Amino acid sequence: MPKEKNRMSPGQLFKVYRQVERITQQCLAGKGNIQTLTFNNSAIIQKGMTFALGIEVLKYHNIIDTIINRSGLFKKKPSLKKDHGMLRIIVYEALFGEKSGDDTIQELWKRYEKINYELFKLGKLEYKNWKTILHNEKTRLGYTDNESFVDSKYAKSKTHQHDNPEIDLIRYVRINTLKTTKQNVIRKFQELGYSYMNYSDASERDAFNPQNKTIVEDNHLPDLLALYPSNSHLHDMEMIKSYEIIAHDKSSCFPPFLIYKELSGKLGKSDCLIDACSAPGNKTSYLAALFSKNKIYAFERDTARFETLSNRMMLSGAKNVECKLEDFLKTDPNDPKFKNVKAIMLDPSCSGSGIGxxxxxxxxxxxxxxxxxxxxxxxCFKFPNVQVISYSTCSVCEEENEKVTEMGLEASNGAFEVVHTFPEWPHRGLESSPVGEHCVRVDPKRDRTNGFFVVCFRRK
Structure with missing residues (x-):
């Protein structure tokens, strides 16, 4: 937003808000475009500022309306429906505007205090709730930035989900086989106007235009589809809402998939698995789908993140997952309920350097x-019957990856070895590391999926 807004009097700011409220309502009702409604109306003051704020509100209107609806404001106060347009502006300013964020939000509230208007007071009261809803939606959809919510009708959305704007990532969705089949998902995409291609066809330059609406079957993971163009709008897609598909970056799918490659067909019905650091739960739900006949213990020590995890497991149909509000480090590996744990997926907190x-x-x-x-x-090594452990990070730092692998291997006192997993993936760990060739590395520039590291340990 223009800096002049900060120098406006409260009365002028409120008038601009009223203009934006009216214009955006007309745009969304199909009664004109924002340029014409703003610049062809001589009664509009601060045309540039009105246009700039209006286009921002329109860009984010889908997620803003989701936040408003899920906050329950209209149910609690039906009279607020007449102020829907103004509420959109307040939610935009609080969550997406120049004063959004915990460090600067107080400046916004101080500015609003100078205007005696009940909705501004309501915004201050509802801010934390709105912020939580936004966070949960980003988590649910696998978004790492707010711009993934942008409606491309009003602005060209940045297609990458990486913090480095020079990196253009492919957008992936994972077929949730707990709820549907690949055939059903492909059919529904085709009904939405998408073409379907397998990877080998898409690799032929003449046969594939990434600007056309296309889904491409991944060449490594059978349940993964690449979605083109990469700024395709997922937010309101019914298959996303029903959890038939889940927005899931390719590299993040590797840990569950590699455990499956190691143990497929080798587990009995009484055998179980552990996800040691589970929330938000994308990997957990994939592990649940791959091992749908086995119990999975999913650990999360943070209460808010645990609620996100539990809700996601319910919505994704992962009935074989038992969510546990516990610190994994405080578990007793010799507890009888863990005697049949055969695999552990460990994806701990890290620097996040692989996603910028x-x-x-x-x-x-x-x-x-x-x-x-x-x-x-x-x-993880202390669980007496564990056979396979995956260790992964969304980091590109050697200290968190190969070095942890080397030190972990030494700490196992010869009980475990590093598996040369996923040999079909061409990009391995650092050559300088003695375990490098056995590790999997993903580079966002080269592979067009978030930076990642994964390695598998196997009991000797």
Whole structure:
């Protein structure tokens, strides 16, 4: 938003808001476009500012309306429906505007205090609830930035979900086989106007235009589809809402898939698995789909994240998952209920450098993360009957990846070995590491999926 807004009097700001309210309502009702409604009306003041704010509200109107509806405001106060347009502006300013974010939101509330208007007071009261709803929607859809919600009708959406704007990631959706089949999903996409191609056909340049509405079957993971164009709008797709498909970055699918490759056909019905650090639950639900006949214990120690995890398991149909509000490090590996644990998926907190976070991370923080990661990994080794352990991060830092693998292997005292997993994936760990060739690395620029690292340990 233009900086001049900060210099406006409260009365002028409120008038601009009223203009934006009216214009955006007309646009969404199909009564004109924002350019004409703004610039061809001589009564509009601050035309540039009105247009700029209006286009931003329109860009995010889908997710804003979701937030408003899920907040329950209209049920609690039906009279607010007449103020829907103004509510959109307030939600935009609080969650997406220049003063959004916990560090600057107080400046927005101070500005609003100068205008005696009940909706502004309501916004301050509802802010935390709105913020939680936005976070849950990003988690549910696998989005890592707000711009993934942008309605391409009003602006060209950035197609990448990576913090580096030079990296254009492919958008993937995973078929949730707990609820549907690949054939049903392909048919529904075709009904929406998408063409279907297998990977080999799409690899032929003459046969594939990434700007056309297309779904492409992935060449490594049978339940994964690449979605083109990569700014395809997922938010209101019925298959997303019903959890028939789940927005899931390709590299993030590797840990469950690699455990499946190691143990497929080898587990009895009484055998179970553990997801040690589960929330938000994308990997958990995939593991549940791959091992649908086996019980999975999913651990999460944070209450809010646990609620997200539990809700996602319910919605995705993962009935074989038992969510546990516990710190995995405090579990007793010798507890009788864990005697049949044959695999553990460990994806601990990390720097996030593979998705653009922590590009300038301090060495001391890396080492602190490394200590926790190693502690979690060595705890996995203590489960007496575990056969396979996957260790993964969304980091590109050696300290969190190959180094943790090396130290973990040494700490296992010869009980475990590193498996040369996923040999068909061409990009391996660092050559300087003695375990590098056995590890899987993903580079966002090269592979067009988020940066990632995964390795599998197997009991000797």
């Amino acid at each position: 976070h922590g590009s300038s991370i301090q060495k001391d923080r890396l080492l602190r993360l490394q200590q926790v990661q190693l502690k979690l990994l060595t705890h």
